[in-house]
Amino acid sequence: MIKKIEVKNLYFGFKKSEEKLLKGIDLTVQRGEIIAIVGLSGSGKSTLCALISGVIPRIKQGDAQGEILIDGTSLKELSMPHLVKKVGVIFQNPDTQLFSPTVEDEIAFGPENFGLPREEIGKRISEVINKVGIKKHRFKNPKMLSGGEKQLVALASVLSLKPDILIFDEALSQLDLYEKNKILDLIKTLKAEGKTIIMVEHDFDNLKVADRVMLLKNGKLSDFRGETL
Numbered sequence: 001m002i003k004k005i006e007v008k009n010l011y012f013g014f015k016k017s018e019e020k021l022l023k024g025i026d027l028t029v030q031r032g033e034i035i036a037i038v039g040l041s042g043s044g045k046s047t048l049c050a051l052i053s054g055v056i057p058r059i060k061q062g063d064a065q066g067e068i069l070i071d072g073t074s075l076k077e078l079s080m081p082h083l084v085k086k087v088g089v090i091f092q093n094p095d096t097q098l099f100s101p102t103v104e105d106e107i108a109f110g111p112e113n114f115g116l117p118r119e120e121i122g123k124r125i126s127e128v129i130n131k132v133g134i135k136k137h138r139f140k141n142p143k144m145l146s147g148g149e150k151q152l153v154a155l156a157s158v159l160s161l162k163p164d165i166l167i168f169d170e171a172l173s174q175l176d177l178y179e180k181n182k183i184l185d186l187i188k189t190l191k192a193e194g195k196t197i198i199m200v201e202h203d204f205d206n207l208k209v210a211d212r213v214m215l216l217k218n219g220k221l222s223d224f225r226g227e228t229l
């Protein structure tokens, strides 16, 4: 398991010429911590997550300064396959994450790509399906599931790679109350396993599982004390 993530004096803008979206972000997240990030729409929460997961600059481009380190190693020095195994991201819209013909195939996709043995892949499928509670959907086409069910499949497929860091980018927004509470419980279990969790949240009810809540406002990150967003 990783020991900590450090974001140091991070500046970011999608275009060099425009005013920066992130203006000197500093954040340290320790192993086993749950950090929630709140802020108005467009304040840059997803962008910060994309930087921490390496999606920026590997998949999306932009102008970044500062550093992001995992256990002291800059993200720039980590290969994409290494990062994918370390940091799992669950997005608000699961449709962007699901493309396999069955739930089982979806979950197997990551481990298959890493060439894990068949037996190990089977073990991981059963494990995450039970963990997330989607056994009855195992052989269904993810496209046929409800928004909340798709979200659970996306989470299961991310968990199958056993990442140390999990980023929930408004990932609970499509869940009904029952599913949401189940996932909040699962987040607590993941924390107990030593996973490090970053949650972007609009639903303040979900903040109860967080050890710390941070506010992203005007490009800066600070402790959230319940003030107006």
Ligand SMILES: Nc1ncnc2c1ncn2[C@@H]1O[C@H](COP(=O)(O)OP(=O)(O)OP(=O)(O)O)[C@@H](O)[C@H]1O
Residues within 6 Å of the ligand: 014, 021, 039, 040, 041, 042, 043, 044, 045, 046, 047, 048, 060
């Ligand atoms: N690829 C991109 N190119 C240019 N601008 C972008 C790109 N992606 C996002 N933006 C802009 O950056 C700003 C921050 O977006 P971001 O999605 O990070 O905000 P957010 O705080 O996560 O918002 P929300 O709560 O609505 O999800 C927005 O103004 C958005 O339009």
